[in-house]
Amino acid sequence: MIKFISPxxxxxxxxxxxxxxxxxxIMKNNPRHLYPxxxxxxxxxxxxxxxxxxxxxxxGVIETVGQIKKKLHKILDAHEEFVIKPSxxxxxxxxxxxVAKTPNGFVKPNGEEITHKxxxxxxxxxxxxxxxxxxxxxxxxxxxxxxxxxxxxxxxYQGVPDVRVIIYKGYPVMGMLRLAxxxxxxKANLHQGAxxxxxxxxxxxxxxGVCHNKVMNIHPDTEKTISGIQIPYWKTxxxxxxxxxxxxxxxxxxVDIVLDKELGPxxxxxxxxxxxxxxxxxxxxxxxxxxxIDAVVGxxxxxxxxxxxxxxxx
Amino acid sequence: xxxxxxxxxxxxxxxxxxxxxxxxxxxxxxxxxxGSSKENWSVEAKVQFKAKGGPVKVSLFVPPVYxxxxxxxxxxxxxxxxxxxxxxxxxxxxxxxxxxxxxxRTFYYRLDLxxxxxxxxxxxxTVEEDRFMPDxxxxxxxxxxxxxxxxxxxxxxxFLRLRQNLDENSGDVxxxxxxxxxKGGITGLIGDALEMEKIKYHFVQGLIxxxxxxxxxxxxxxxxxxxxxxxxxxxxxxxxxxxxxxxIWKYGDDPLLEVVGGxxxxxxxxxxxxxxxxxxxxxxxxxxxxxxxxxxxxxxLPLNQQHTFRxxxxxxxxxxxxxxxxxxxxxxxxxxxxxxxxxxxxxxTSLLTGLILFAIVIAAGIWIRSxxxxxxxxxxxxxxxxxxxxxxxxxxxxxxxHQLNIVAGQSVTFFPVIILAWTVERMFIHWEESGAAAALxxxxxxxxxxxxxxxxxxxxxxxxxxxxxxEQILTILAVIILLGSYTGFRLLELVRFSSFKExxxxx
Ligand SMILES: Nc1ncnc2c1ncn2[C@@H]1O[C@H](COP(=O)(O)OP(=O)(O)O)[C@@H](O)[C@H]1O
Ligand SMILES: [Mg+2]
Numbered sequence: 001m002i003k004f005i006s007p008x009x010x011x012x013x014x015x016x017x018x019x020x021x022x023x024x025x026i027m028k029n030n031p032r033h034l035y036p037x038x039x040x041x042x043x044x045x046x047x048x049x050x051x052x053x054x055x056x057x058x059x060g061v062i063e064t065v066g067q068i069k070k071k072l073h074k075i076l077d078a079h080e081e082f083v084i085k086p087s088x089x090x091x092x093x094x095x096x097x098x099v100a101k102t103p104n105g106f107v108k109p110n111g112e113e114i115t116h117k118x119x120x121x122x123x124x125x126x127x128x129x130x131x132x133x134x135x136x137x138x139x140x141x142x143x144x145x146x147x148x149x150x151x152x153x154x155x156x157y158q159g160v161p162d163v164r165v166i167i168y169k170g171y172p173v174m175g176m177l178r179l180a181x182x183x184x185x186x187k188a189n190l191h192q193g194a195x196x197x198x199x200x201x202x203x204x205x206x207x208x209g210v211c212h213n214k215v216m217n218i219h220p221d222t223e224k225t226i227s228g229i230q231i232p233y234w235k236t237x238x239x240x241x242x243x244x245x246x247x248x249x250x251x252x253x254x255v256d257i258v259l260d261k262e263l264g265p266x267x268x269x270x271x272x273x274x275x276x277x278x279x280x281x282x283x284x285x286x287x288x289x290x291x292x293i294d295a296v297v298g299x300x301x302x303x304x305x306x307x308x309x310x311x312x313x314x
Numbered sequence: 315x316x317x318x319x320x321x322x323x324x325x326x327x328x329x330x331x332x333x334x335x336x337x338x339x340x341x342x343x344x345x346x347x348x349g350s351s352k353e354n355w356s357v358e359a360k361v362q363f364k365a366k367g368g369p370v371k372v373s374l375f376v377p378p379v380y381x382x383x384x385x386x387x388x389x390x391x392x393x394x395x396x397x398x399x400x401x402x403x404x405x406x407x408x409x410x411x412x413x414x415x416x417x418x419r420t421f422y423y424r425l426d427l428x429x430x431x432x433x434x435x436x437x438x439x440t441v442e443e444d445r446f447m448p449d450x451x452x453x454x455x456x457x458x459x460x461x462x463x464x465x466x467x468x469x470x471x472x473f474l475r476l477r478q479n480l481d482e483n484s485g486d487v488x489x490x491x492x493x494x495x496x497k498g499g500i501t502g503l504i505g506d507a508l509e510m511e512k513i514k515y516h517f518v519q520g521l522i523x524x525x526x527x528x529x530x531x532x533x534x535x536x537x538x539x540x541x542x543x544x545x546x547x548x549x550x551x552x553x554x555x556x557x558x559x560x561x562i563w564k565y566g567d568d569p570l571l572e573v574v575g576g577x578x579x580x581x582x583x584x585x586x587x588x589x590x591x592x593x594x595x596x597x598x599x600x601x602x603x604x605x606x607x608x609x610x611x612x613x614x615l616p617l618n619q620q621h622t623f624r625x626x627x628x629x630x631x632x633x634x635x636x637x638x639x640x641x642x643x644x645x646x647x648x649x650x651x652x653x654x655x656x657x658x659x660x661x662x663t664s665l666l667t668g669l670i671l672f673a674i675v676i677a678a679g680i681w682i683r684s685x686x687x688x689x690x691x692x693x694x695x696x697x698x699x700x701x702x703x704x705x706x707x708x709x710x711x712x713x714x715x716h717q718l719n720i721v722a723g724q725s726v727t728f729f730p731v732i733i734l735a736w737t738v739e740r741m742f743i744h745w746e747e748s749g750a751a752a753a754l755x756x757x758x759x760x761x762x763x764x765x766x767x768x769x770x771x772x773x774x775x776x777x778x779x780x781x782x783x784x785e786q787i788l789t790i791l792a793v794i795i796l797l798g799s800y801t802g803f804r805l806l807e808l809v810r811f812s813s814f815k816e817x818x819x820x821x
Contacts, residue, residue, distance in 0.1 A: 002809055003809065003812035004808045004809060004812055005808050005811055005812045005814060006808070007802060007803045007808065009814075010803055010807070010808070010811055010814070011803075013814055015803075015811055015814065017801075017802065017803040017804060017807045018644065018804055018807065019641060019800055019801045019802060019803070019804065020801040020802070023799065023801050024801055091747075093747050128691065128696070130743060130746070131747070210813070213810055213813060214813065215813055279811070280810075280811065280813055280814075283813075283814065
């Protein structure tokens, strides 16, 4: 049986639907001309550098097919492990993670071995726009592979979990920890089958999780409980996220942050159209929180004050 | 303040549309519903032959056309031939002529009709003088007529008995049939027998308008005067009476199609029931002209342009459905307006054929596209290659179905090629990225919306409203703008967020 919930009930719960998100929050707060800053991960990286926000180090960029032969070798030779991704990709598509080298190739997180040729093919696919929005031409970026901190080793399957924080007009609104599963293939994107766990904004402790819009409190692959886990550096994460929002000039964004074992929180990417699944993961609607922020937004505050406000109120 | 501007714009649009419509209905007597559209038919005769290399002359009997009766679009294809018309007493002949030709040819003659068949004054052939005939055959004929005469009472029974006698195939009948073989066949024989008996008769051939469809041939009837009454008989079965929806195509026993300088000639007919009352167009055009308003009406346009507008005016309906499905239901399709274009294409192919052809082309396209992957082409060359692949597949489907005589398959040419190529490309990438299930789901959603639009476009009422009240586009525009500002939930979100309900119950 398909279950329904009535619109009035959803409204009462303060759930934000797609139409409301697009019209009330995205279109009103995110000017079109700023989109390239977040849709292109290279631009985001540049911007973050300027704002002195930590990102995974960029090893190199491949822009043309010619560079595959000339440049890619050198980049790959210089690093033991790395991640290749399309700079305009989304939803985890086209991301190749390499964790080790062998004499004649590379190793993926699941232990599978691939050759140089496989990597060249992958990069040329990226360049031809196979993974980018609307099939436009793209560039491939090669960056530092994030090594996730031990806190998560029990609840993420072969992939770096990322923290998604939604920032509205400078204030953290809601957070979610996304955990890779076997199905999501080492990537922490919800519609690839990753688990989203709500996070208490006040203290950074995980609540229950959801997978494909269904409640899931035990990780299906590691069989460990998802709730009750303290995310380290929580306050820093919120502050970095709030800073990111400032640097883009957009009013409503989703910030993806990963936690590196040694380097701490790093910005992975920004999102001008963050998904609505975060409401299911937190078992709470966004609207009441957004309204609350709207009520205080006139008061000028520093980043740390705004974060403190959110931690107190949500 | 801004809200007031917004809503007054909406109201303004709707009021404008509404007042024009009310004016048309009350003052100009426009009808809001399509009248009975039963009487509107379009007939297409398809002439096929193979030219022998020398001069070619093809003549086809077509029904007479009376301006005041038939508001028609008469379309005649001609290729490199010259086209003539020859007026006859009942109807006319269309003649195609060329000095030299050795190709296989297909010509079409298309006629749009309303108010049934063109009425022709029913005049029976007068009894002609005896034709020249060898004495032995004349004797055979005389004995056949005498035999039939003896066993019948009047013209009706004479005709029926004659048929029986002809079926019995006695010696003289056999010899007569042989003799008549190249002199009009059985028709000529019956005609001569009736003439000898001094019975007035004529042959009529035509189509039954009940059975819309392709590849029909004319049905022959004979009409006989009996006791001052005109009786009609099915020439094949002898059944009495003309079918109710019989449309007379030609009178007399001259051949329907004559091809000089060609062989393997044949003519088949396609009957199409038109849902727009063509006749209404003429009537209303007249009403507009009387008031000097014709300039403002689509009906002032020539018929073939009106035809284009009929389709064009349906596109807003498709767009409205797309918007409703996206904003109110939450269905996303592959390519925003792909369903509209395919719904339009399916109008030509019919829904089921369209869907099947679509599936074939897309499946083949994705397969060939997957072979192209290895070449690692850039985007624009890749789409261009896809376009060519799609055209190739369409040609293959068309040729194959022509060979196998599947008429439906040939309509694949109505598909919009570029959109098809994009669909193949998008589906392929989606397949690669998110797997077959996701790709099929997406294509399924697209086809679902296509089907909805198709059904809407098929509706006679919607067609009628959009054509006679094109101002209603403004209403549609108003609704679309209104939907564009809708911030409520989508239907599918009520399912997506249903897990919130469970939690509440548990509390
Ligand atoms: N540098 C990296 N090191 C390790 N894993 C990464 C790295 N970049 C991305 N990933 C993995 O891929 C997922 C998606 O990456 P992201 O940069 O957010 O791209 P997208 O826009 O496709 O979501 C992340 O959630 C993470 O699990
Ligand atoms: Mg991401």
